[in-house]
Amino acid sequence: MLKSPVFEISVTGDYHSLILSQKIVEPFIKKKFKRVRAVAKFEGRELTFHAAIQKIHGQYCMMFGKRYQKELGIFPNDIFKLQFFEDTSKYGVEVPEEFEAVMLSDYDAYQIFESLTDGRKRGLIYTITRYKNSQTKIDKTLLLCENLKRGIRDPKELFKS
Structure with missing residues (x-):
């Protein structure tokens, strides 16, 4: 290395x-x-x-x-x-366990997430990382998944219900 x-x-x-x-x-x-x-x-x-x-x-x-x-x-x-x-990480940033678990449970959202640019992926992961509470990370990742599947791509809208 x-x-x-x-x-x-x-x-x-x-x-x-x-x-x-x-x-x-x-x-x-x-x-x-x-x-x-x-x-x-x-x-x-x-x-x-x-x-x-x-x-x-x-x-x-x-x-x-x-x-x-x-x-x-x-x-x-x-x-x-x-x-x-x-940097041997997949996304160029540490991925929270909560984010990874939710993404692995929602294949469709994961596929959409993987189609985004590397910078966009990092930005979304950084957003989740900033939350301190584990349940909040889970909730925000679930919201992200639902919005990705609804076709929302604007980063400002991805974490809105």
């Missing part, structure tokens, strides 16, 4: 992104891995997340939003450690 060395970095610019060294990302880019699993460490805390390596204005970067910053306990310009790993 491809992995980067551990390197130090800080949140810069708009305070939601990381500017990445070409040396660090080059092995991933050469193998056409645009998405990575990342492990960030700061003062005894550890955070694992999935992210996309993007090239913007000639620089490689990745989003590192306030939610991750808060969870890791860092502020802009704090230096923390980061390491990338090849």
Whole structure:
């Protein structure tokens, strides 16, 4: 499995992104891995997340939003450690057990879900992941399944009853 060395970095610019060294990302880019699993460490805390390596204005970067910053306990310009790993997950994001169980129980909805773009699938999974309560995750996934089968594709409408 491809992995980067551990390197130090800080949140810069708009305070939601990381500017990445070409040396660090080059092995991933050469193998056409645009998405990575990342492990960030700061003062005894550890955070694992999935992210996309993007090239913007000639620089490689990745989003590192306030939610991750808060969870890791860092502020802009704090230096923390980061390491990338090849992302071997199916969707480029961790899938909640509740989501997977509901999808496996509804083949028609699963087929429709699988026909969506990778980015749309990740977005829907992220939406479910944000719910803390297990029953809410189940309920929202059931609603998603019903709306997919009804032909709704607008992400803003997929979680409405």
